[in-house]
Amino acid sequence: MSGLALFDKIWRAHVAADLGDGYALLHVDRHLLHDLGGGRAVMDIEEKGYRLRNPGLTFATPDHTISSAPGRAGTTATAGRLLDDLRRLAREHGVRLFDVGEPGQGIVHVIGPELGLSLPGALIVCGDSHTCTHGGMGALAFGIGSSEVTHVLATQCLVQRRPKRMRVRFEGARRAGVTPKDMILYLIGRIGAAGGTGHAVEYAGEAVRALDVEGRLTLCNLSIELGAKIGMVAPDDTTFDYLAGRKFAPGGALWERALAAWRRLPSDDDAVFDREERIDTAAIAPQVTWGTSPEQVIAAGERIPDPAAMTDPGKRRAAEAALDYMGLSPGAPIAGTRIDVVFIGSCTNSRLSDLRAAAAVARRGRVAPHVRAWVVPGSESVKRQAEAEGLDRIFRAAGFDWREPGCSMCVAANGETVAPGQRSVSTSNRNFVGRQGPGARTHLASPALAAASALAGAIADPGALGG
Amino acid sequence: MEKFTVLRAIAAPLLRENVDTDIIIRIDRLVGAGRRSELGRYAFEAWRFTADGGEDPGFVLNREPYRRAGILLALDNFACGSSREGAVWALQQRGLRAVLAPSFGDIFFNNCFQNGVLPVALPATTVLAIARQVEADPEHNQVTVDLLRQVVIAPDGAETGFAIDGLRRRKLIDGLDDIGLSLQHEAEIAAFQARDRAERPWLWAVEQR
Secondary structure, three states: OOEOOHHHHHHHOOEEEEEEOOEEEEEOOEEEEEOOOHHHHHHHHHHHOOOOOOHHHEEEEOOOOOOOOHHHOOOOHHHHHHHHHHHHHHHHHOOEEOOOOOEOEEOHHHHHHHHOOOOOOOEEEEOOHHHHHHHHHOOEEEEOOHHHHHHHHHHOEEEEEOOEEEEEEEEOOOOOOOOHHHHHHHHHHHHOOOOOOOEEEEEEOHHHHOOOHHHHHHHHHOOHHHOOOEEEOOOOHHHHHHHOOOOOOOOHHHHHHHHHHHOOOOOOOOEOOOEEEEEEHHHOOOEEEOOOOOOOEEEOOOEOOOHHHOOOHHHHHHHHHHHHHHOOOOOOEOOOOEOOEEEEOOOOOOOHHHHHHHHHHHOOOOOOOOOEEEEOOOEHHHHHHHHHHOHHHHHHHHOOEEOOOOOHHHOOOOOOOOOOOOEEEEOOOOOOOOOOOOOOEEEEOOHHHHHHHHHHOEOOOHHHOOO | OOOOOEEEEOEEEEOOOOOEHHHHOOHHHOOOOOOHHHHHHHOOHHHHEOOOOOEOOOOHHHOOOHHHOOEEEEOOOEOEOOOOOHHHHHHHHOOOOEEEEOOEOHHHHHHHHOOOOEEEEOOHHHHHHHHHHHHHOOOOOOEEEEOOOOEEEOOOOOEEEOOOOHHHHHHHHHOOOHHHHHHOOHHHHHHHHHHHHHHOHHHOHHHHO
16 A cells, blocks of 8 residues: 555544545634634624534634734724624634734734644644645645635534645755745746646655745745645644744643654655656746736746747637736836836735845835835734844835735735736735736736835846846 | 526636636625625626726627526636635626536635535536537527536537536535534534544644633
8 A cells, every 4th residue: 555645644634524425524623714704704603503613723813904004094994893803703702813913913824833823734724715825834724715614613624525636846956046936936837827726735845845934835825826725845843943932832742742743744755646746946037927827927037928829729818818908018028017016915925034035135225216115014923023123124214115914915805906007016926807906917926026126116036136 | 505406597608717716706895795695796897897887798798698697618727716705606696506617716616515506527628619509599509507417418419427426416406504414423523522632632732822
């Protein structure tokens, strides 16, 4: 019999009941709620007369709809009501809430790892597709819909069909200036936005082992943009060193016991995958998207593709529509395209290492006068650490706005949008039509490329910016 | 939940790849949204309406008889992206009860089954062949999705079988609620939790903090 993959080991350990046909009733170890759906889910539970089965395993924080303006000015009445719902959830149902202004508040996918809630081998769900981020801790984590959120609140379990397994090996080492964001965008460009559909993806190989935990979270974050609702990296000493001493991580004897179990999680040498991909990491250059799907991506030094040269009719039509929406011409270099907005933030790229990388570029100049540039830290803790290091002063001195933590302009659910027809370089995860606001044109890229573009006033590779 | 057995309806060809859930329903239409019944008018709004707020006659769902479609024909990776269940509600409120496409976003696929909407995975060639027949006379060349027999019947009568697991099929046909079914496993859940607390106590220590 062949060995087990990381995915198999975690899946098996969570089967509360085998439902046949590949289905299982899976136990959920961590359920994260946010302001967009949390309150409504509880009302749903109350209406149907269910009770929260394990409120102690459920954690909530506002992130989607709260304002990122300094002092949270600009919070809408609706956002205030949603926040009140979360507070009632905490008060009346015993769910732990990390409220505005408290350490622990932030984007759900930033705070889970940061607080030590997201543990290796755990099964984590949240009503948000970027829950795959937590896979960077060696967890089995995925996004669910509203009905499933209600199901988890009532049963602490979820009915799921076992996905196929896929492994992506990033062989070799990254070139200087190439970030985890570039690695995952490159992969999506290679195998497509549906390349991982139906699969749980494990990222492996030398270049993945070399990543710090924050880089692994970024890598796993865009799994859903690959079509896979699950992405994961095997836990190792890098993971354990990151977790040790965090607020909700186990301590003392429990830590030792957990550690022994976590060391058995990585895929066995003879584990079998339904699909394998290999990426030559040294071939990756800084990436930037040109279209309205994350698979429409090129290196920052390349030219915008010509749909006429595409053989697949579906891809050609999609490229034509994307270029029309984006207001771009085929064959032109993407670098130098004039921009209006830069957004540094989101569950993809708003952690301390991301802000450090952006600040290292920002200190070399000033934001171009026609560009509105925002830095939105991923959490209250990230914000405080960044301020302790003086990163906020670097950003402000360069002309960036330094804002309060939340999802902000990534999803524009709080009214913070890119204006119609305006062009943004964003460190977020989706360049879909209207994602950052109706008519907004989004180019996805790393924090360093976004910061360099803010200074240049146009899409710019930080490596080409000069000292 | 609304039951799904056999649906014969006008089918609207939206032959694009990677249609994402952001385009199906904008997030700001879901923030603090009241009733689901209000969402239908927002479905695909970036494509349905022009900048001045008027309907774009070039968009398939704005044209007769496709405005009355009950089935959507799409290409690869339909409803990828965000987990928002509002995407299913918006389609449903437009009267769309089934989507035929080569593949679907994984989370959307699950969400459909919580709402009595049937996503059917068919080869791209089959979807395109059905679309060609429909376009010749969309009012009369209707498509049938028969969950009881697990076949899609093209306007010319050609049948294509589709796979669906027993659990999901049963739930749709009987209109069963997932939570009610899962609560029948309460004894197993309780046993799992008791065992897990002993075997993996580090995952449960958070209850004490």
